Amino acid sequence: MKSITVKKRIRLKNPVLIAAWPGMGDVALKAATYLKDKLGAQEFATLESCEYFHPSGVWIDNNLIDIPQHPVGRFYFFRNPAGVSDIIIFISDAQPFIEKGYEYASEIVDFIVSMKVKTVYTFAAMPLPIEHTQIPEVYAVATKKEILDQFEKANVKSMPSGQISGLNGLILGVAKERGLDGVCLLGEIPLYTIQIENPLASKMVLEALVRHLKLSVDLGELQKHADQISQEIEHLIEYLKNPPEEEKPIDQKEIDIIKKGLAESASLPESAAKKIEDLFKMAKKDLSRAIELKKELDKWNVYEQYEDSFLDLFKKPLKKNN
Structure with a gap:
């Protein structure tokens, strides 16, 4: 546990661990983060070590390069007043590089063993040839x-064979080595959406877990987000089927709207605002960049401010009468 810093000493009743990292469809990360926020779980420890990660880039703010930031894993706790088990949630900014995965997972498991955790839960995506309009099934x-x-x-299906890549599966193998129980809940996602967040799959796996742990969690906001993403996918599919006859560059009026919205977000670094503005311009010419734009807007929590401008990207220009 050389890389773990305990900020608050706590005692929990029969705790279980829920662990998540970024992955396909952001299924695991979205589910764990949503649960953490809804429960109001409190941070009590961090896992931070440069030996597990290679920085892949730097942030630029006010024309200056910041010092490379290494991903951080954070442990949160929630005392469950209704159930038999308290909850520990571990959320990491990133997965370590492959050759360090086992060591990284071992450090987490060693730490939770010291806290008397007996069961580890993870989430993962299961890409399949399904449509985004289908309700994804959950496998365990x-x-x-x-x-x-x-x-x-x-009514959760079992997965008879296959492989769970990354930490979502590896940590369960390490847990089993240490004598702990482990479960991974996998939500179906369409093959053509693996690079897009899938809050519906996150909702389905989370629904299965909260039911199992007897937690009371409102999943309504997750469903609302899922409906929004589904609508955006529909717009994109419609565009790809029927592209507009003429592409026009983003005009000054649209640029002014974007700039005004960005200015209203005080927490947005200048470099991030510029990147969003540039992505709007690129998406206007090449709609495939809309996915990258959406992720950037979500990253800075400014999507709602630009929802109209974003959806306008998918509108076809009216055809002129001859």
Whole structure:
């Protein structure tokens, strides 16, 4: 536990761990972050070490380069007044590079063992040839058949064979080595949307877990976000099927709207504002850049300010009468 810093000493009742990292469709990260926010879980420890990660770039603010920031993993706790188990949630900014994955997972498991954790839960995406309009099913894999049976009784399918890549699976293998139980809940996502966040899959896996842990969590906001993403995918598909006859560069009026909105976001670095403005221009010419733009808007929590401008990218120009 050389890289873990405990900020607050706590005692928990029969705690379980829920761990998540960025991955396909942001299924795991979205589910864990949403749960953490809804429960009001409090941070009590961090895992930070440069040996697990290679910086892939730097941020530029006010024309100056910042010092490279290494990803941080944070531990949160929630005392469950209704259930038999308290909750520890671990959320990391990134997954370590492959050759350090086992060591990284081992450090997390060693730490939670010291806190008397007996079960580890993770989430993952399951890319399949399905449509984004379908309700994704949830699959479960576990370290013991008895645990799997509990989820199957709740209409969660079992995954008979295959592989779970990355930390979402590896940490369960390490947990089993240490004598802990482990479960991974996988949500279906369409193959053509693996680079797009999938809040519906996040909602489905989270729904299965909160039911299993007897937690009371309102998933309404996650469903609303899922509906929004589905609408955006529909716009994109419609555009790809029927592209406009003429592409026009973004005009000054649209630029002014974007700049005005960006100015209203005081927490937005100048470099980020410039990047968003440039992405709007690029998306106007090449709609495939809209996905990158959407991620950037979500990253800085400014999507709602630019929702109209973003959706306007998908509108076709009216055809002129001859």
